[in-house]
Amino acid sequence: MPTTDSTTTPRERYRQQVRAEVKEKAWQQIAGSGASALSLNAIAKQMGLSGPALYRYFANRDELITELIRDAYRSLADAFAGAADPGPGPARLLGLARVLRAWALADPHRYFLVYGTPVPGYEAPQDTTAITSEIMSTLLDACVAATPRPAAHDGRARAFEEHLTDHRDWAAGHPDASPEALGLALSFWTRLHGALSLELAGHFTGMGLDPALLYTAEATSLTAG
Amino acid sequence: MPTTDSTTTPRERYRQQVRAEVKEKAWQQIAGSGASALSLNAIAKQMGLSGPALYRYFANRDELITELIRDAYRSLADAFAGAADPGPGPARLLGLARVLRAWALADPHRYFLVYGTPVPGYEAPQDTTAITSEIMSTLLDACVAATPRPAAHDGRARAFEEHLTDHRDWAAGHPDASPEALGLALSFWTRLHGALSLELAGHFTGMGLDPALLYTAEATSLTAG
DNA sequence: TGTACATCAGTGAACGCGCGTTCACTGATGTAC
DNA sequence: TGTACATCAGTGAACGCGCGTTCACTGATGTAC
Numbered sequence: 001m002p003t004t005d006s007t008t009t010p011r012e013r014y015r016q017q018v019r020a021e022v023k024e025k026a027w028q029q030i031a032g033s034g035a036s037a038l039s040l041n042a043i044a045k046q047m048g049l050s051g052p053a054l055y056r057y058f059a060n061r062d063e064l065i066t067e068l069i070r071d072a073y074r075s076l077a078d079a080f081a082g083a084a085d086p087g088p089g090p091a092r093l094l095g096l097a098r099v100l101r102a103w104a105l106a107d108p109h110r111y112f113l114v115y116g117t118p119v120p121g122y123e124a125p126q127d128t129t130a131i132t133s134e135i136m137s138t139l140l141d142a143c144v145a146a147t148p149r150p151a152a153h154d155g156r157a158r159a160f161e162e163h164l165t166d167h168r169d170w171a172a173g174h175p176d177a178s179p180e181a182l183g184l185a186l187s188f189w190t191r192l193h194g195a196l197s198l199e200l201a202g203h204f205t206g207m208g209l210d211p212a213l214l215y216t217a218e219a220t221s222l223t224a225g
Numbered sequence: 226m227p228t229t230d231s232t233t234t235p236r237e238r239y240r241q242q243v244r245a246e247v248k249e250k251a252w253q254q255i256a257g258s259g260a261s262a263l264s265l266n267a268i269a270k271q272m273g274l275s276g277p278a279l280y281r282y283f284a285n286r287d288e289l290i291t292e293l294i295r296d297a298y299r300s301l302a303d304a305f306a307g308a309a310d311p312g313p314g315p316a317r318l319l320g321l322a323r324v325l326r327a328w329a330l331a332d333p334h335r336y337f338l339v340y341g342t343p344v345p346g347y348e349a350p351q352d353t354t355a356i357t358s359e360i361m362s363t364l365l366d367a368c369v370a371a372t373p374r375p376a377a378h379d380g381r382a383r384a385f386e387e388h389l390t391d392h393r394d395w396a397a398g399h400p401d402a403s404p405e406a407l408g409l410a411l412s413f414w415t416r417l418h419g420a421l422s423l424e425l426a427g428h429f430t431g432m433g434l435d436p437a438l439l440y441t442a443e444a445t446s447l448t449a450g
Numbered sequence: 451t452g453t454a455c456a457t458c459a460g461t462g463a464a465c466g467c468g469c470g471t472t473c474a475c476t477g478a479t480g481t482a483c
Numbered sequence: 484t485g486t487a488c489a490t491c492a493g494t495g496a497a498c499g500c501g502c503g504t505t506c507a508c509t510g511a512t513g514t515a516c
Contacts, residue, residue: 194419
């Protein structure tokens with residue numbers, strides 16, 4: 001980060017620099033073997049330091065992982081908010097879909113750290129939930145814009161939309177959102193995660209399919225039905 | 226397994242029994258902490274054996290994991306084939322969807338062993354691909370039955386269906402399948418995996434949603450569009 | 451500007467742990483005559 | 484039915500490894516007078 005607090009002492013600046021480098025190496029390690037293989041000693045060695053040196057910067061392994069997860073959530077929320085190109089609803093949703101895939105492909109293991117199998121023996125920190133609802137809020141904005149009116153209905157998913165009218169606490173910041181919009185947000189999330197996570201896990205390799213086209217097809221399906 | 230080969234010697238029968246018990250304990254361990262935490266020594270201790278004793282039954286840790294993965298694939302393929310309740314296409318697809326969720330909920334970590342983040346440093350064995358296409362074949366059968374004719378089209382997913390007509394090697398056993406049927410199979414897979422994996426990873430907890438309803442809504446969306 | 455002191459980054463040794471895996475060996479089970 | 488031998492399950496010690504984490508300590512950097 002080039003921007004530095006003006007009241008920061010040189011020592012503190014150095015601290016932040018080293019912390020950042022530790023995290024950077026941690027991400028490299030995660031990119032290679034996943035989060036469960038993350039090792040403080042290995043990071044230290046990679047930085048030319050002794051193992052115990054890192055305990056000046058992080059209380060323990062869990063604190064480091066917690067920070068990495070929070071940074072990942074933060075990064076995704078920022079990417080989402082940055083794609084706030086307003087415009088017609090459907091186009092905006094497609095924009096979010098594109099941003100999501102780009103963010104995931106940039107670092108697949110980071111994506112799985114957020115949405116994948118939970119790291120064994122690790123409990124997610126509290127404050128990621130705040131960022132989660134930030135992400136959901138950006139998504140809901142686009143979904144509200146993409147569902148202009150209680151459109152013509154095929155009646156199939158009725159049961160679920162009734163359920164949504166009764167269970168909308170997770171969309172507390174959007175009292176204006178129709179059940180259709182809520183359902184759209186959930187479909188966006190689950191469908192794109194489905195296509196994306198199977199692609200990242202390599203389940204399409206050998207099938208000769210273009211994952212990008214499959215992904216786009218699923219994304220467009222959201223505003224077509 | 227109660228069924229035993231009649232030509233089997235008692236010693237061989239005992240071997241198979243112990244192998245089965247090792248796998249059983251392995252699954253219990255995986256159910257607790259995921260596959261990357263699987264430990265031969267821990268299994269041995271749990272069975273009242275010494276660590277090295279297991280090397281009579283499995284060449285090494287990788288061979289054990291390979292067998293577990295293959296058994297998981299086998300189990301899913303059998304569950305799918307068992308749901309071959311013929312009948313109208315859409316109902317058959319819904320049946321498969323139900324079976325998939327039940328199978329996943331019975332052992333979430335087993336599901337992730339098949340469709341989740343790949344185990345770090347582990348390469349999937351060759352012969353699972355055969356079972357994979359078995360599963361895909363059952364699914365394609367239902368999809369062909371569910372897409373009677375090149376129905377009225379909204380034209381949105383056109384690009385992808387053109388792509389599918391050119392890239393259908395993965396459906397080699399189903400030359401009769403229309404691009405719509407192929408796309409339906411892929412949507413079945415990705416959408417249901419999306420809803421299911423987010424549920425299993427606990428991403429809906431705290432939202433007050435009923436994952437079963439969400440899942441059913443996604444399943445019915447397949448044959449509604 | 452120089453000296454005295456406090457702060458703090460980093461080291462090296464050590465602890466205890468669990469892992470996968472090998473090896474020589476014991477003892478029980480099955481087989482052949 | 485009994486004896487001689489081969490097969491094989493399981494043991495215990497050992498090797499080498501890497502992990503997270505603690506602790507007492509050195510040496511450099513910053514601060515106060």
